[in-house]
Amino acid sequence: MKSASTLAAAILAGSVALPAAAVSQELVLGAFGGSFADNVQACYIEPFEAETGASVLVKPASSSQHAAAVRATAGSSDMDVVFADDAFAVQLMNEDLIETLDRSKLINAGEIVDGAWGAGDAYVAAMVGATAIVYNPDKVTEPPTSWADLFDEKYAGRIAIGDISGTTGWQFLAAVNAMEGGDLDNIDPGIAKIEPLAKSAVLLYTQADQVVSLFERDEIDIAVWYPDRAGVAAQKGLPLAVAYPSEGGVAIRPTISIPKGTENVDLAHKFIDTVLDAENQKCFSERQFIGPVNRNVELSDEVAAIVPSGETVENLMFLDPAVMSQKLPDWTRRWQREVLR
């Protein structure tokens, strides 16, 4: 398998060698797809290319797919920089598959909030998102204030929640579980509470964008979803509002890290530095409706109302990614057996 992947990497390297030779260096970036990739292109890649003269090739996939790819090519990754949610970054760190970040190569390191750095600087969070409640204000006249509101009879058959394969799925489970008196070692209360809701939900979505069409076709009034996706959809004309429950939304920290085996360690650091730059962070936050990690970013009021900022950030539930990466397989198996059946 190792030799096969080396061969594959060699073929890949060979196939990009020609254009790379023409335009100096090429950086391969593992990012998420959809509007995320568009905004990474506009706010991070364009300034990076303009400054360094290098070109960036984007490989779109989800956190788990990126993590699987880095493991499969262990030590000789075809990616130079990779985005992944923090639980997956911790997994890669524990498997010794990512480089330690060198803060001395990151000019903007001092402006980054302390909570963004992974243990031993293995990775750095590039933004702060959340799992929260998104609703159609035309239909839901009284804004929800608690996770408990979602279990109200009036939303039966008009609600969508995420499957556990997506971030909102397990985060909602964690939030409801905490509300019901459980903890990370005992999710019985959460499973018992969610099971009937999952049965009556219009859809247990596996891809975030499925929710857009549910709102578009008026199949749902309310969903457990990402404020950033809601912000983008609202900008395109969908009537959507975001409510952070009083118990707190759940924080999502997409991280950025450097897989071991890249020959472009310096260039990769340069890219991460571009991502952490205050101006670029502001650009990305305002387009993607996601919270910045750079202290010096000032957001517009429209964006600040949607992204986790100020009080909502204080109130967010931060789940330890090291614990979550151990718990998730068990949670998933229980979800498959006790919620979906």
Add this chain to the structure above:
Amino acid sequence: MNSARTGLLLIAPLAIVLVGAFLVSVLLLAPTSFREYLPGTGIVPDSWTLENYLRIATDDFYREVVWRTLALGLGVTAACLMLGYPVAYLIVRGDPRWRLPLTLLVIFPLMLNLVVRSFGWIALLTNRGLVNNLLMSLGIIDEPLKLMFNLTGVMIGMVHIYLPFMVLMLVAALQNVPRDVEAAAATLGSGRMHVFTAVTLPLTAPGIIAGSILVFVLSISALVTPRMLGGPTYQVMATLIYDEYMQLLDWSSGSALSFTLVAIAVAIIWLSNRAAKRWAGLA
């Protein structure tokens, strides 16, 4: 001796591709299926355990998924056979002018990407999809029918996708049935129905078996259609393997499930080959 060497040379190119690209990579996966996996840490090197296989046999969730996969495969195969046989018969025995358009109709879906075809079915089958909207505006139903994320949706999608394979196999088999044999049976006083059941059907048995094996094996290993039309709630072995690998990163458990699926497929091919020989022998 000489003919044996010619035979060997003839299958050599395919054998090299199969051994190199398939068998070797599958065998490389075998050790992984006996390794222990620790969430958060990864695969434990040099560990050895049968746990991953035992779990498939003892955990009732895995057992349910295995049975569901096999039942789905059988269902899709039976439906393809029932729907495909008349079409194949019409192509071979019907008006020759219809042969080309019918064949094209059968092959046409194969020219579209699997994902595109599945999306097409989603547009038709969702709660506010074409089918439900039509039925509701005609006043036939009040509540949308649940056509997706269950057996119905996956069956519809899979039968559509695998029907062409069945029809093409049956066309080939029907073309090999000499019309003289059927004429002889008719001359000797057989009715049309009897000619079909006593002569045509047994003579096409190899085609039926080959088509059924093909559709069955493709069905039980299908990933895209069950994922898109079955959603997270309707799990089959292929989607479970995908989840173990890509979502839980538990490659050990995923490999064990993969080997189980391969073993089931091989056993079924072997059994049905034996059955086919017997059926053809009796005919």
